[in-house]
Amino acid sequence: DGGITQSPKYLFRKEGQNVTLSCEQNLNHDAMYWYRQDPGQGLRLIYYSQIVNDFQKGDIAEGYSVSREKKESFPLTVTSAQKNPTAFYLCASETIGTGYTGELFFGEGSRLTVL
Amino acid sequence: GESVGLHLPTLSVQEGDNSIINCAYSNSASDYFIWYKQESGKGPQFIIDIRSNMDKRQGQRVTVLLNKTVKHLSLQIAATQPGDSAVYFCAENMPGTDKLIFGTGTRLQVFP
Numbered sequence: 175d176g177g178i179t180q181s182p183k184y185l186f187r188k189e190g191q192n193v194t195l196s197c198e199q200n201l202n203h204d205a206m207y208w209y210r211q212d213p214g215q216g217l218r219l220i221y222y223s224q225i226v227n228d229f230q231k232g233d234i235a236e237g238y239s240v241s242r243e244k245k246e247s248f249p250l251t252v253t254s255a256q257k258n259p260t261a262f263y264l265c266a267s268e269t270i271g272t273g274y275t276g277e278l279f280f281g282e283g284s285r286l287t288v289l
Numbered sequence: 290g291e292s293v294g295l296h297l298p299t300l301s302v303q304e305g306d307n308s309i310i311n312c313a314y315s316n317s318a319s320d321y322f323i324w325y326k327q328e329s330g331k332g333p334q335f336i337i338d339i340r341s342n343m344d345k346r347q348g349q350r351v352t353v354l355l356n357k358t359v360k361h362l363s364l365q366i367a368a369t370q371p372g373d374s375a376v377y378f379c380a381e382n383m384p385g386t387d388k389l390i391f392g393t394g395t396r397l398q399v400f401p
Contacts, residue, residue: 178332209391214297216378216391217333232388264332276321276382278389280332 176201180265180281187252187259187288195250195284197265204270206248207278210234211262220263223248224270252286260288297376299396308366310395312379317360321382323389324353324364328375336364336377366397374399 178199187193197206205224209217219232223242237256242248248267252259262285266278302308314322320341325333339346339353339362346353352365362379376396380389 180332214393216393218391219388222388266332276389277323277335277338278333278380280325280334282332283330 178265178267178279178281180263180284182284183282184285185287187286189288190254192251192253193259193286195252195263195265195286197248197250197281198246199248199265199267199279199281200246201267201279202245202269203267203279204245205268206242207266207268208232208238208240208248208250209264209266211264211283217264220250259286261286297394297396299398301398301400302369304369304371304399304401306369308364308369308373308397308399310364310366310377310397312362312364312392312395314360314362314379314381314392315390316381316383317357318384319381319390320384322353322355322362323380323382324351324362325378325380325391326373326375327378327394333378369397369399371399371401373397 181196207222208220218234220238221240223229229240229242239251262283264283265281268278323338324336326336327333337348337351337353339355350367354363376394378394379392
């Protein structure tokens with residue numbers, strides 16, 4: 175079955191440590207996104223990528239980094255520079271160009287807690 | 290499970306009743322809108338979408354209404370079931386961008 179897989183589902187980190195969240199999709203989607211979700215707030219865009227080896231900052235990119243070495247993969251690193259990293263992180267993907275519908279497909283999320 | 294939206298507006302409905310969830314969007318130029326459903330501890334799932342050249346679109350048990358005059362979007366769920374309990378988000382697409390802007394969400398609680 176096609177879909178988006180995020181791992182780990184739960185992750186604990188000590189302050190000052192970097193951590194990388196994995197996102198893999200087998201939908202052959204061109205674009206991939208990372209969102210952050212906090213209680214009482216909508217999804218906020220961290221980074222997105224529309225093509226391999228290229229990505230753009232979203233609204234809250236500070237303290238995060240990404241890479242897009244393969245079409246299927248878009249890992250997110252939460253660095254020690256992120257002041258408030260405890261949150262629920264969602265990865266999404268969509269097709270663009272021919273077949274574009276505007277619908278994002280989401281993974282199941284990764285819950286990061288900083289101790 | 291994951292707790293998203295501890296301070297979200299909440300709509301409580303009795304099983305079998307109809308539910309109406311409202312959303313005010315921000316940009317009058319937005320041309321595409323989506324409703325997502327998010328169950329606790331899971332990622333959002335697509336429910337229904339509508340383009341700005343339409344006022345209404347119906348799906349299975351769900352209807353989306355778009356009022357561009359007042360920048361308002363609503364999701365109607367007919368015969369609400371316990372499985373409909375979730376947080377519902379609206380999202381708008383900014384023309385000329387490939388980004389969706391999400392609302393803060395509404396929690397729907399269905400009681401027997």
